[in-house]
Amino acid sequence: MTHAASLRSRLAGGESILMPGVWDPLSALLAQRAGFHTVFVSGFAVAGTLLGEPDIGIVDQANMADVARRVCAAAPDLCVVVDADTGYGDTREVQITTELWESAGASGMFLEDQVWPKKCGHMDGKQVVPTEEWLVKLRTVVKTRSEIFLTARTDARAVNGLKDALERGRMARDLGVDAVFVEAPQSLNELDEIAAALPDVVLVANMVEKGKTPLLTPSELADRGFMLIVSPLSGLLSATKALGEAYERLQSFGTLRDHLSTITAFDDFTDIVGLPKHLANDAEHR
Numbered sequence: 001m002t003h004a005a006s007l008r009s010r011l012a013g014g015e016s017i018l019m020p021g022v023w024d025p026l027s028a029l030l031a032q033r034a035g036f037h038t039v040f041v042s043g044f045a046v047a048g049t050l051l052g053e054p055d056i057g058i059v060d061q062a063n064m065a066d067v068a069r070r071v072c073a074a075a076p077d078l079c080v081v082v083d084a085d086t087g088y089g090d091t092r093e094v095q096i097t098t099e100l101w102e103s104a105g106a107s108g109m110f111l112e113d114q115v116w117p118k119k120c121g122h123m124d125g126k127q128v129v130p131t132e133e134w135l136v137k138l139r140t141v142v143k144t145r146s147e148i149f150l151t152a153r154t155d156a157r158a159v160n161g162l163k164d165a166l167e168r169g170r171m172a173r174d175l176g177v178d179a180v181f182v183e184a185p186q187s188l189n190e191l192d193e194i195a196a197a198l199p200d201v202v203l204v205a206n207m208v209e210k211g212k213t214p215l216l217t218p219s220e221l222a223d224r225g226f227m228l229i230v231s232p233l234s235g236l237l238s239a240t241k242a243l244g245e246a247y248e249r250l251q252s253f254g255t256l257r258d259h260l261s262t263i264t265a266f267d268d269f270t271d272i273v274g275l276p277k278h279l280a281n282d283a284e285h286r
Contacts, residue, residue: 057117072105
């Protein structure tokens with residue numbers, strides 16, 4: 001069974017799925033090592049780590065496709081869902097994006113309705129395109145895809161209000177998308193309104209630490225009707241803090257000799273990136 005088929009099957013069977021955000025092969029391997037089976041390549045994370053830029057429409061189709069390809073190649077046992085932002089252009093570009101994502105090995109994609117250049121869903125000042133323009137892009141993915149799992153994301157709640165976001169979600173559901181994602185509800189009541197309005201489609205919840213939506217556990221979200229949960233920045237923000245603290249110690253003390261408990265052991269790192277496998281393969285072919 002393919003990863004996309006497995007994702008659909010797991011959700012249809014009532015499984016709650018938590019996807020941590022990843023941004024390169026190493027973060028994907030660490031997520032896999034922690035026991036995750038499904039990960040999310042976050043546009044926010046790729047913009048920050050690949051380009052050192054904020055998530056405001058600077059990262060492009062080529063950047064995301066390249067990262068997706070590297071992640072899928074490094075961790076072929078993972079189900080990899082990749083952020084596709086707005087599709088990076090008109091319907092022709094959306095078609096190309098869909099084909100690129102599938103050729104990279106992605107099992108899923110998110111497609112949103114923001115005006116390009118877009119912004120992170122938990123930033124202020126977003127704009128959305130007319131509903132039909134977004135729906136045309138979603139139809140393009142549905143017609144183009146081989147089997148990629150399509151999540152329709154709407155940011156209309158922040159722009160036009162929750163009522164419009166729910167109507168967009170209903171229309172996306174009716175097109176045959178696999179999941180609907182109403183971005184950045186701001187209260188438990190709003191989460192419940194979304195679940196009540198869209199009871200017959202997989203719902204996505206986005207758990208951004210210190211973002212606009214209340215932070216809930218997968219179990220708490222499942223009780224409210226949200227079965228596909230993305231935690232896109234947990235790893236990135238944790239790694240940023242750890243790396244910053246390590247550099248501060250190195251600058252202060254000139255060495256981490258007295259702080260070795262704060263870092264990954266050399267041999268553990270080489271295990272994570274597969275050195276034993278390569279050594280075994282070399283020995284076999286001598």
